[in-house]
Amino acid sequence: MIRSKRPSASRWAAKIAVAAIATTAFFSLPAETQAQQPTLTFSAIPNQDETHLLDRFNKIAAYLSKELGVQVKYVPMKSYAAAVTSFRNNHVQLAWFGGMTGVQARIVVPGSVAIVQGEEDPKFVSYMIANSATRLKEMKTLDNSIRGKTFTFGSKASTSGRLMPEYFLRQHYKEYPEKVFSRVGFSGDHTKTIELVESGAYDIGVVDYTVYNAAVKNGKVDTKKVSIIWTSPPYPDYNWSIRGDVEKTFGPGFIKKVQDAFLKMKDPELLSAFPRKSFIAASNKDFQIVEDNARKLKLLD
Amino acid sequence: MSLISLTRETIGWKARDVLVDIDLHVEPGERIAFLGRSGSGKSTLITHLYRRLTAAGKAVSLIPQDHALVPPLSVFHNVYMGQLDRRSTFYSIANLIKPLKKEVGDIRPILSEISLEPEIFQSVEKLSGGQKQRTAIARAFFRGGEIILGDEPVSAIDEKQSARVLEAIRSRFQTALLALHNVDLARTYCDRIIGLKGNKIVIDAPAKSIERADIDSLYAA
Amino acid sequence: MLGLILAPIHHLRPVRALAATLRAIHELFWALLFLQVFGPSALTGIVAIALPYTGVFAKVYSEMLEEADRRPDELLPPNTGAVVRFIYARVPMALAPFRIYTMYRVECGLRSSAVLGFIGLPTLGFELDTFFKVAKFENVAAVLIIYYVLIGTIRWWLRPVLLPFYLIGSAVLLFSLGGPPFELSNLLRFLTSDIVPQPLRNADLSLASTWSAFWTWLSMLLSNQAWPGLINTFLVTQMALAVTMIVAFLGFPLIVPRLTGKLGGIGGNVLLVVGRSTPEYMLVYIFLQMLGPSMLPAIVALGLHNGAIIAHLLGRQAEAITPNLRPDAPKGFNLYLYEYVPRLYGNFLAYSFYRWEIILRESAIVGILGVKTLGFFVDGVITEIRLDRAIILIGITVLATFVVDWIARAIRRRFKLSMNDRNSKERALVEP
16 A cells, blocks of 8 residues: 655655656766766775875875876775775775775775885884873883773774784783773774873773874874873784776776886875885785784674 | 335434434435434435445435535546546546646536636635535536435525525436525425434425425424 | 755655664664665765655654545545545645655754764765864864754745755756766675675575574674673663653753743753754764763763753643643742643653654664664674674664564553644654
């Protein structure tokens, strides 16, 4: 039985709506074929606040466009998951991922490859930072002084803000972080983690060391209130990954061209935005350890 | 063959009998007026007869006392609903979106007959009480059939108009069963008068032979 | 953005059996799922809002039809077809409540679409989230003011006559926005692979080992995520309900001038309007920023929002009974305690039970913000790109909603609680 029907007064509105939807559908379907000049769309995991990222990646878009001779567009993402999903759905073809999201993305998009990483990325570390009110001292290795405190990770899918620190914590304490700390949260991104620890909302947090160092350098964090109490062992992290099927659209050898464009990026202004000293070549197997750890933590099936 | 044949029948709503042990026989071609005080059972009887005749498969039109119109729709559409069973679904939907020429052509003359033609595309909720009543009448006319049942069909219309409506009813329908409150109209336009009082039929006589005093007794306490 | 709001109200294809389920899943959960298929596009927003609203409309419209005058329908010629009967004699009779309710829903749509911004769709919530993250509080205030103005002036700009223009406008706008292209393969993958439980995916379903693996998978999911999520969700729900009741009870006198004076009445009105027209998700978000991450902000925010809604309804009823008070009625606090409270108590309980189910749905979704209710775990598994788990967790939310609804209904029946004056606007506010 029909249960609802539009009021007759808006019957015309209804017809127009149908027409509008049909029109939209009509126009959006051939959008792919419409674009005679294919655009390379790229994105990045939102590991820091957004205005910062927008500024950074629009410059990169201009640079890549010049180097590659194709249109390049940056689209911002609201979450780590959205970045991976967009890559998977071919809404973006190239992305600046963390170690973990890169692994996720390359698993769900067969044929995709990690092409470049920062010079710092093969030996990346996380900082554990603490609010000064906790009076925690810097420790060489993890110890029991941090037990019972409140603790925040960054994003749930962050390598430096979750996966690797959780791995090291579990390895050391042999129990879940929820048992070690009195409360465990996820701030969402590194900037937010720093803020929350600085404000005292959480006693301790773990962050990407490049983001933290940059925040200190730019005076964005009050070092009287926050200090580093632990530095994690090194692990591989960020990377640029690209879909394998881009060569169908942009021609054979395109992946190599993109890789080269990054490798010869020397402009300190562009590089400092990441911040990285330079980019070096990378391959999927460089991130095997991240993948293995993710499986151990059951973050991957 | 009688159209209606009730013998010692009791009619009423769930818990309350309105008319008890009544006898009523109606032949085709009769024009009958039901008279009585309000609450005497006229409406109940009309509704009962409508159900009975419809169930028997007769082509019946009804002008209910409450009009049962659809206020947001136009006079045209309300009248059109009289023949909704004789059109295809698709056709009716099209006609709802845009009134079709053929239907407008059929309905317009009916409306002019009862002076409602200028209001044809007015929505019913904007009409006066009398106009609403005439819309209900027009719907019954458009529906057509052998028999018309009317529950106070001219209660909201002035005397001159009422006369024209009742005249039209006479010419359009073979048989008419009308609950009326205006005694003079009943005597002029009907052949037989039935008076209801105290759960019973107390008068049943040809209009010509009936005395004014008999009728007045219906309304006495 | 207009498209996000307006499109949903105009393509309703109600399926009665589905309606309850559609309704039980909050638009934010729908959006999280469809983000996986359509990306952060307007289409995601439209579908995410349209689905639950379809469920709501189906229910409410059908109730309105049941209450509408049936006489014209009964008078139609006996052999009239069902469809024609329906559109000629049934729908027009319920047109007025339809219109009021639809307008109200547009307001809700506005709220919902703003909230969807928090998870990445380009609406007001997106801006709000961004400004909060970079601590530009003056911009936060500006966005909030724009939002209140939009809601506050709704009766002037939202007219049935203008709808076609809005629709065309929003269609054009949508088209010009572009967004990621729609690809059928993504939808197919989502339906045939992503949401199939991982142990069953590409597995031999005739093998016992497949099913034992599935069972291990399911029990892990249930004990590690669903169960703690469920407990926290109920915790937040019950506490928020308690706060709701307190706020409602103390709040309704605010808009009764007899109790608080003329000036107090105006002030109270503003307070309650802000409380009830700010989306609950936005309130929780703001409270989380202010109070830090814990269950407390969620409880307070949900309590304030729902309390304001009930207080508003009670206040209006209190207004209605004011003229009937005896001339020598007491004043001030005694008036409140002896005259108003006893009269409104039944309604107050009825309203609270109606909101119970809604509070549950809201408690579940605010988990996305970090409070460890079901939404937290849904967001978590989506981050892990495990949509099969997401579907199961959302399914559990739906079941929880049904259970609470069922209990609330039983209680209402048992104590014969019902709302006295259920007009369509009122119903809209208390029911989902």
